[in-house]
Amino acid sequence: MARFLADWARSRGIETRAIDLRSRAESSDVPAGRAAFWARIPGTGKAGGAIILLSHLDVVPVDPADTAGWGAIDPFGGVVMDGAVIGRGALDAKGALVVHLAAALRLAARATPLGRDVIVLSTPDEELGGLNGAARLLREQPELVAGAAYLLTIGGGITVGPSGVGEAPGLWEVGVAEKTPCWLELRARGTAGHAAGGSRDSAVDRLLGALARVRSLPRPVRVVxxxxxxxxxxxxxxxxxxxxxxxxxxxxxxxxxxxxxxxxxxxxxxxxxRNTFAITTLRGSRQINVIPGEAAAGIDARLLPGESCADFAEATRRAANDPDIQVDVRFTFASRASPSETPLMDAIRRVAARVDPGSLVVPRVGTGASDAHWFREHGIVAYGFVPRRLRPVESRRIHGSGERISEANLQFGTDVLVSLLEELDR
Ligand SMILES: [Zn+2]
Structure with missing residues (x-):
């Protein structure tokens, strides 16, 4: 896909690269075929550092049990019907990528360049946390985003009322911060054996007891x-x-x-x-009549911005209160916020007032995570904002069934994004 996009951009005279993330050193942990797409529309540099338009190339799978949700439509068939592109990734995130590319094409055709570079970047692995995508790219080839000042990616947009696209005024939600994912695994050890003897103190019993204690931990309300x-x-x-x-x-x-x-x-x-907490995986014996020597549970906790997963793991360990239970952190990152008062936010406000009078621009805090935080760590002001008008029922199709984006929204998004980039020059 990265190669396809690079060929497409090159044939239109745009500077571009397909970045192979597989061929570099110590790459055994990266499944074959991982690559990123990068393109640059040069500016004069007079207005400042580049702005990155970030999306991702990967998608979540389609649930094979969910045949009713998609009807007769092949989620990977690239179906265009009733004025909409329907399929997995239409919103998350290929619809965003298409808007970024269409805007880049228009900027490349301008007689006078913008005051800063515009970089279109689309990475693999976002849905799995970005370690083998955005994080790896930034670590191994930071020169590709050197001097960048701003970034726009998924994680925000324009929400309109329940009665339809085009309904104004909308709520322009700009993602400035995300909660911290904190994925834990609890592992209990005990004596394996024949189940016919019964169990009172097996690994499974101990795990269930610990999970019950962990679940009843208080989750205080705190306003960051x-x-x-x-x-x-x-x-x-x-x-x-x-x-x-x-x-x-x-x-x-x-x-x-x-x-x-x-x-x-x-x-x-x-x-x-407050912090949320979900027990998501459970593992015990593979056979009903065998007591396992080990039992494990996975916990997906999402912490308020500023809280540490290490502290949360320690609180979980104390609540589990069992020396035979080990609590390990499987994945986390320190969440970082971007300031909500910047020239980029001002530009979004001016465009919103012009194209959607009466609309409201608000700095959003996401409960999910995108790749924005990897760039925030590099001092880049990163906002979750794709200019498209979605009803809540449409946004809920992300990771679900019937995901789609209207052609009108792709057009609107391109128009608004180009206006926004021009406005940022002023
Ligand atoms: Zn996603």
Whole structure:
């Protein structure tokens, strides 16, 4: 795919590379065929460092049991129907890549170049955490993004009401921070044996006991500054009864029991003010009549920005309270926020006011993760924002069934992105 895109860009006179992430040293952990796509539209440099338009080449699988969700449509068939491109990746993230490419093509055709370079980058492995994609690229070939000041990627966009695309004014959500993923594995050891004797203290029994204790750990409510800013920005759109609470979230959650109850009843909101915790994998014996010597459980916790997975693992270890249970961190990264007051955010606000009068631009905190944090670590202001208007029902198709993007949205996204890049020059 990286080669296909590079050929496509080269044939249009654009400077480009397909970056082989397989052929480099110590690559045995990378499955064959991993590569990234990179292209550059040079600017004068007078306005400052480059802006990177980042997407990813990989997609999540389609659930083979979910035949009803896709109907007669082949999720990998590239189907265009009823004015929409339908298939896995239409939103996450090839629809974003198409908008980035269309914008690049238009910029390349300009008589006068922009004041900064525009880099289009699409990496593999994002859905698996980016270690073999964005992280590896930044480690091995940092010169490809040297001097970059800004980055736009998935993790934000324009949400419109339930009644249809084109409905204005929209909510322009710009991702500035993400929660910290903290993936743990609990492993219990015990004596293996014949199940006919019964079990009271086996690895499985100990694991279940520990999981019960870990599940009942308190999950205190805490309002981090990015979330306080988000809800303050949303306050004008909130219901009359919630408006004051949104404007001062920390106080309202502490002092107003009715507000607190309403707020926490919505899982998406609750996840923004406390750590979440899901037991996702369980492993024991492979055979019903055998007591296993080891039992294990995987936990996907998402921590509030600023909290450390090492501390969370230690709290889990204390709660498990069993010397025969080992708690290991399987994956984490330190979440970092980008400042929400920057020339890029100002440019987004000016474009929003022009193309969508009455719209509201808010700095969003994501509960999921993208590759943005790898670039934030390099001092790049990275925002989750793809200019497309989606109803909530459309966004929910990401990682689900019937994923699609309308052709009108691809056109709109290209127009808005080009305006945004021009506005950033001013
Ligand atoms: Zn995804």
């Amino acid at each position: 500054p990015e979330v306080a800013t988000l809800f303050a920005a949303l306050a004008p759109r909130a219901s009359a009864e919630d408006r004051a609470g949104f404007a001062d979230l920390e106080t309202a959650l502490r002092d107003d029991a009715g507000f607190r109850q309403r707020f926490l009843a919505d899982p998406a909101r609750a996840a923004l003010v």
